[in-house]
Amino acid sequence: MNTDPMVPDLFRVQKVRKETLDTFTLELSPKQKKFRFEPGQFNMLYVSGAGEIPISISGNPNQPESLIHTTRAVGSVTNAMRKLKAGDYLGVRGPFGTKWPVDKAMGDDVVIITGGIGLAPLRPAVYDILAKRGRYGNVVLLYGARTPEDILYPKEIMGWRSRFDMDVHVTVDRAAGSWHSNVGVVTKLIPKAPFDPQNTTAFICGPEVMIRFTTQELKKRGLSDDKIYVSMERNMKCAIGFCGHCQLGPYFVCKDGPVFRYDEIKRLLEIREV
Amino acid sequence: MTHAVLERPDLKSLFNILQKAGYTTIAPTVRDNVITYENVTDQSELPIGMTDDQKNGSYRLKKRKDKSVFGFVVGPQSWKKFLYPARLKLWEAHRNGKSFSIAKPENEEKKLAFIGVRPCEMSAISIQDKVFLKSTFVDSAYSSRREQLFTVIVNCTEPGGTCFCTSMDTGPRAKKDYDLALTEVVKKDQHYFLVEIGSDQGKEIANKLPLKEASEEQVSEADKRLNEAARKMGKALKTDGVKDLLYENAENPHWEKVAERCMTCANCTMVCPTCFCSTMEDSTDLSGEIAERWRTWDSCFTMDFSYVHGGSIRNSSSARYRQWLTHKLGSWQDQFGTSGCVGCGRCITWCPVGIDITEEIKTLQECDSRKSKSN
Amino acid sequence: METLKQYLQEHPFFEGLPENDVDLLVGCAKNVRFETGAQIFREGEKANQFFILRHGRVAIDIYSPGKGNITVETLDAGEVFGWSWLVPPFCWNFDARVIELTRAVAMDAECLRKKLKSDPRLGYEMFKRFAKVMTQRLQAQRVQLLDVYSA
Numbered sequence: 198m199n200t201d202p203m204v205p206d207l208f209r210v211q212k213v214r215k216e217t218l219d220t221f222t223l224e225l226s227p228k229q230k231k232f233r234f235e236p237g238q239f240n241m242l243y244v245s246g247a248g249e250i251p252i253s254i255s256g257n258p259n260q261p262e263s264l265i266h267t268t269r270a271v272g273s274v275t276n277a278m279r280k281l282k283a284g285d286y287l288g289v290r291g292p293f294g295t296k297w298p299v300d301k302a303m304g305d306d307v308v309i310i311t312g313g314i315g316l317a318p319l320r321p322a323v324y325d326i327l328a329k330r331g332r333y334g335n336v337v338l339l340y341g342a343r344t345p346e347d348i349l350y351p352k353e354i355m356g357w358r359s360r361f362d363m364d365v366h367v368t369v370d371r372a373a374g375s376w377h378s379n380v381g382v383v384t385k386l387i388p389k390a391p392f393d394p395q396n397t398t399a400f401i402c403g404p405e406v407m408i409r410f411t412t413q414e415l416k417k418r419g420l421s422d423d424k425i426y427v428s429m430e431r432n433m434k435c436a437i438g439f440c441g442h443c444q445l446g447p448y449f450v451c452k453d454g455p456v457f458r459y460d461e462i463k464r465l466l467e468i469r470e471v
Numbered sequence: 472m473t474h475a476v477l478e479r480p481d482l483k484s485l486f487n488i489l490q491k492a493g494y495t496t497i498a499p500t501v502r503d504n505v506i507t508y509e510n511v512t513d514q515s516e517l518p519i520g521m522t523d524d525q526k527n528g529s530y531r532l533k534k535r536k537d538k539s540v541f542g543f544v545v546g547p548q549s550w551k552k553f554l555y556p557a558r559l560k561l562w563e564a565h566r567n568g569k570s571f572s573i574a575k576p577e578n579e580e581k582k583l584a585f586i587g588v589r590p591c592e593m594s595a596i597s598i599q600d601k602v603f604l605k606s607t608f609v610d611s612a613y614s615s616r617r618e619q620l621f622t623v624i625v626n627c628t629e630p631g632g633t634c635f636c637t638s639m640d641t642g643p644r645a646k647k648d649y650d651l652a653l654t655e656v657v658k659k660d661q662h663y664f665l666v667e668i669g670s671d672q673g674k675e676i677a678n679k680l681p682l683k684e685a686s687e688e689q690v691s692e693a694d695k696r697l698n699e700a701a702r703k704m705g706k707a708l709k710t711d712g713v714k715d716l717l718y719e720n721a722e723n724p725h726w727e728k729v730a731e732r733c734m735t736c737a738n739c740t741m742v743c744p745t746c747f748c749s750t751m752e753d754s755t756d757l758s759g760e761i762a763e764r765w766r767t768w769d770s771c772f773t774m775d776f777s778y779v780h781g782g783s784i785r786n787s788s789s790a791r792y793r794q795w796l797t798h799k800l801g802s803w804q805d806q807f808g809t810s811g812c813v814g815c816g817r818c819i820t821w822c823p824v825g826i827d828i829t830e831e832i833k834t835l836q837e838c839d840s841r842k843s844k845s846n
Numbered sequence: 847m848e849t850l851k852q853y854l855q856e857h858p859f860f861e862g863l864p865e866n867d868v869d870l871l872v873g874c875a876k877n878v879r880f881e882t883g884a885q886i887f888r889e890g891e892k893a894n895q896f897f898i899l900r901h902g903r904v905a906i907d908i909y910s911p912g913k914g915n916i917t918v919e920t921l922d923a924g925e926v927f928g929w930s931w932l933v934p935p936f937c938w939n940f941d942a943r944v945i946e947l948t949r950a951v952a953m954d955a956e957c958l959r960k961k962l963k964s965d966p967r968l969g970y971e972m973f974k975r976f977a978k979v980m981t982q983r984l985q986a987q988r989v990q991l992l993d994v995y996s997a
Contacts, residue, residue, distance in 0.1 A: 205573055207572075272780060380920040404994040437607065469722075471784070
């Protein structure tokens with residue numbers, strides 16, 4: 198990493214892959230040999246002339262030879278990003294932020310609950326857990342998407358589903374004819390998911406509304422707040438705790454988060470417009 | 472010699488000696504009907520015989536009856552603009568083919584000497600030190616300016632109408648972190664500065680000044696005036712438990728009442744000597760060959776500040792005012808181990824509608840929602 | 847009859863219902879089984895039953911010309927479906943289609959309405975239980991309505 202955390206390093210675009218109608222994956226190669234990161238961390242990505250935004254890392258932490266980001270084209274920077282071609286360059290600052298508690302969760306059942314693009318920041322955690330599969334109890338992924346066409350990484354999810362050591366349940370908000378899986382909100386999958394509430398760590402990533410309903414449902418199962426981890430999203434400009442934009446009460450989401458233990462931020466999530 | 476005296480006519484030498492030591496001297500001067508801190512090369516440019524009358528939402532410059540050099544309080548701008556500039560180029564990118572190269576601009580930092588820093592402002596600098604130098608990361612631009620800084624405090628003998636430094640324990644007399652501290656005394660037949668040395672650097676400069684040993688009477692006169700000043704604060708703020716008060720009153724209906732007055736103009740954040748929020752501006756030249764990134768001051772009062780795709784988290788003015796005040800007096804303590812307020816009163820003076828943070832805290836203390844809960 | 851009673855007692859929907867109430871209800875119940883792909887009922891048809899799902903999965907569909915069937919919800923073992931029998935004009939508002947082989951207990955609406963009318967206490971109890979199910983479904987639909995995963 199550059200000596201000054203505000204100055205980006207250049208990364209070469211290896212591939213831009215369309216995922217769903219509005220999401221895509223960037224495969225970047227670092228100029229230095231390796232890019233090490235922890236599951237849950239993010240980078241600031243800069244597209245020349247368009248600007249810079251925070252995007253979580255969605256690749257495999259055990260394969261640091263390439264840097265993978267999946268994101269949705271929603272604003273000017275991500276739209277410029279989508280138009281990048283192999284051989285183009287973009288600026289990267291990072292990695293920043295806290296990680297999913299993949300170590301602390303060892304010995305526990307792990308339930309990963311996510312919706313929409315929220316699967317992208319959790320994929321590194323899935324890779325890491327599966328790489329050390331023997332050290333965890335049940336591993337459960339509950340994933341909600343808008344429609345079957347909006348499901349991210351469908352092939353990979355199929356691969357996970359076919360494993361005998363992982364429970365994967367996908368639900369969509371609505372579906373046309375050929376869909377044979379669940380239709381309904383992701384929280385509906387929680388009551389029957391196979392985990393022992395006394396020994397479970399939950400990872401949640403998704404829109405804040407989803408986080409709210411998901412934590413409620415987990416509490417009904419008897420999970421305690423300090424075993425639930427959530428990833429938060431706020432406006433970010435610097436990613437190093439100086440610009441002030443990402444403040445969530447006393448926390449800077451960029452360096453105290455994005456992954457928080459739920460009991461630390463529960464009070465704040467109950468206040469509106471905080 | 473910890474107490475010495477610099478006679479009024481010798482103030483000139485303070486500038487000369489600092490300049491000879493390689494410092495650019497920054498000091499208060501009158502500009503556009505306010506007192507601001509600028510590059511001042513000679514003592515004659517100081518606001519001699521001037522004062523400022525400050526009230527909620529009001530600032531008026533006036534002539535004094537005497538020839539005090541530092542007979543005013545603080546102007547709208549703080550020293551922040553020198554250590555943490557309102558606009559700073561972070562880097563420049565040059566395109567070459569599909570790639571580009573990124574470089575930081577050349578550093579040509581001048582050694583700065585601040586003359587006339589108020590004790591509250593020295594505390595503000597120490598608070599920004601905690602933000603930019605003592606948290607997880609170090610801001611290199613701030614650090615290169617700060618490391619070379621020389622500070623000359625002028626203690627306050629005449630607090631203004633919106634001052635409350637005694638409440639925040641930052642004045643009217645500076646306790647630490649400075650190089651030299653002066654207390655100005657103007658009497659019928661005497662005009663002198665009592666000098667205190669706060670650092671080795673300060674001692675070095677003091678050794679070159681035409682100082683005299685202070686008489687007991689000169690020391691006690693200065694003490695007397697500073698003690699009086701502490702009793703003459705324009706405002707007061709009860710800081711006991713203020714963090715919990717703000718945390719527990721996030722949904723107090725009083726925020727709505729402040730919002731009825733607040734214009735979310737961001738003045739309070741711009742004049743505040745500790746507010747540190749910034750944003751990034753990217754610009755590209757017409758050819759697309761050169762791109763630049765600039766850091767500029769930002770304010771939590773703007774809608775864009777909390778924008779996350781789809782909308783702003785803090786849509787209402789009440790949420791934005793609450794964020795500012797809760798951060799300043801509350802969450803700042805959790806983040807940096809200190810309050811973010813030094814009691815300089817600028818946010819009260821420069822609020823176009825005269826919102827007074829000491830009053831708002833008092834109201835919250837009176838209508839603390841925890842009280843009504845326990846009833 | 848004994849197995850039917852047991853099915854009802856074991857089903858979460860009837861949890862805690864006194865045995866004599868179950869005895870009364872079981873008179874309206876019968877065992878049903880639907881193969882994958884079967885249409886259990888269609889929008890507009892007379893709602894003369896409701897179903898206690900014991901096994902399998904059922905999709906609740908709305909037919910939209912040009913788009914075909916849009917599934918808005920799926921229901922699994924442990925859930926109930928169909929409440930159109932409770933409210934006039936007693937017609938189904940949706941289609942119900944079997945996704946996975948489904949075993950259920952079908953409750954005859956005519957029979958139930960008669961029993962509940964003559965036993966208002968049990969009627970109230972049943973309405974309370976349906977109200978809870980309906981509230982949960984409504985809340986879930988509201989969250990879906992927010993379209994939270996969209997940009």
